[in-house]
């Protein structure tokens with residue numbers, strides 16, 4: 463702690479000016495204050511040893527733990543070392559750096575600290591400036607100790623109120639943020655439910671694709687488990703499988719259901735469902751970025767000839783590579799308008815042959831290796 467080693471302005475002057483009042487107020491006013499467990503802390507900043515001594519004694523009698531500093535730098539060192547104090551009484555005019563500089567630092571670094579400035583006799587305009595800056599009060603020299611005591615008591619009351627207000631404000635903001643998070647989570651859940659319903663309606667228009675997304679989600683999670691993916695990624699695969707073709711909502715029925723060969727424009731329209739789907743799910747970008755990647759990239763091919771971006775190999779996200787296999791398998795094993803159903807064994811063979819070109823061979827191997835094909839068999843068996 464930085465303390466003055468000499469009095470720059472002489473303690474005698476203070477004693478002469480404030481002698482009678484010192485005697486008046488230094489009588490113990492709150493003897494019980496010593497027994498209060500958490501004593502408030504105060505810092506007295508003045509280059510005058512005598513003034514510091516007088517203020518220290520007064521504040522100690524008011525129940526404070528008091529530290530001293532003989533200048534701005536010393537005060538900041540004390541605070542940096544020992545932490546925030548409830549009250550700072552600082553002289554305005556000190557060598558090197560003046561009290562307003564300290565006040566400005568305190569307001570930024572220790573906003574809950576109450577600062578009382580001590581000004582020279584008649585220096586009221588500067589004191590008013592300090593109040594404008596953020597000091598809670600000011601004292602004029604010569605120091606009148608009853609006045610100091612009253613101002614300190616008021617400053618501490620104000621501080622307690624401000625700290626409580628700040629605490630309430632912080633609590634309110636935290637509650638509000640929690641509410642917003644809950645609400646946005648609920649909104650996202652509702653959004654997902656709406657999109658899932660939209661997919662169901664989209665597929666319900668076409669008997670040949672009914673249940674496609676649900677099955678793709680099912681196959682995708684089977685593959686994900688076979689690859690020992692984390693449970694969170696499995697959940698993402700489930701959602702991605704359900705939503706991968708959401709962009710087809712914007713594709714004309716006439717194109718989707720066309721039995722004959724497609725024109726170049728119609729092919730472009732169908733391909734657009736990847737990009738359109740990603741855009742439709744933009745609200746999920748922060749929480750489910752992997753799902754958006756799948757929606758955009760589930761028609762990419764590992765040999766780089768897919769769409770919409772022509773990505774190669776691992777440039778395509780793993781989840782998209784998985785959904786790609788699941789999607790193709792379901793397309794082959796479901797009756798589509800444009801071709802007939804393939805038996806399961808034949809579909810597996812197609813996947814095997816396309817591994818390394820259209821599909822990730824690791825994913826295909828995982829799918830072929832899985833024994834969890836009961837759902838496939840069950841769906842293909844007559845009910």
Ligand SMILES: [Fe+2]
Nearest residue numbers: 706707760761
């Ligand atoms: Fe698709």
